[in-house]
Amino acid sequence: MRVIAGSARSLRLKTLDGPDVRPTTDRIKETLFNMIHNDIYGCRFLDVFAGSGAIGIEALSRGADSCYFVDESAQAAKCIEENLIFTKLKDRAVILRSDASAAIKRLSSSDLQFDIVFMDPPYKTGAEVKVLEALSESGIIHTDSLIIVEADLKTEFTYLSDLGFEIIREKKYKTNKHVFISLEQERK
Template sequence: MRVIAGKARRLNLKTVPGMETRPTTDRIKETLFNMLQPEIPDCRFLDLFSGSGAIGIEALSRGAAFAVFVEKNPKACACIRENLSFTKLADSGKLLSMDVLQALRSLEGGESFDCIFMDPPYRQDLEQQVLAYLADSSLVDEHTLIIVEADLDTDFDYLDSMGFAQLRSKEYKTNKHVFITRKEN
């Protein structure tokens, strides 16, 4: 796994040993960031369920102003620290080693994020829990783009009732990216 583009281009990233995380493949990451490219320069990026930190690091490499990484697995946190240090992007990143909902509560009251990416463990409805929290959070404004990586079977039919709209979905062989924003009033 490597950084695809930007300041840290071609640098290899460490991954978390074992099967607890599913690193996003380089091909899917490249497709994702091609779609996100207009949003990334100077943005505030939130990477939830960060794993190795590859998505947030890609955002920083491509010009995001700041990224917050949220991960509770201690081995993954060590991996994120190493990857931030190796890519020389540590000054632009902040790691919160805690549960995602706990981290969101700790960030409440600060600036909203431009992009929020989450890749929660599949089939545990964690994306729905996080979106339910974000529906009334100061971390999301009318310009925030939320991207959820989920398995192909994950249903997002509840978005409307939470005040969100699905902008689009990009499907791959085994998973998909769903692009979400707050509905306009």
């Protein structure tokens, strides 16, 4: 796995091992960032279920002002830190070793707001529902924030309206999809 573009272009990142690890492939990562490239520069990025940190590091490499990485695994936090040091992007990053919903609640007590929230939760666990609920109750997103969920193709998002969100775009791949979510228009 490598950084696709920007200041850390072509640098190979460390990855996590394990049967439940599914790093986003370089091809899917490149497609994702081609879709959001106009929103990256100068943004505040939140990478939830960050794993190796590859998505947030890509955002930093492409000019995001800052990135907060959230993962409850000690192994993931260590991997993210090593990748940030290697790419020389650590000075614009914060690593939160925490449960995703708890991290969002903790961030809510600050004045921080994120322009882009990316999450790649474990598939078929409903973890994305809990995080979206936490986001809807938090103050860390604003009217123009973009939330991107990487999910299994069969994952349903029919509950979004109940949380005040709507799907603005969906990109399907062979085995998964990216769902682009924002606050409902009438709530903006």
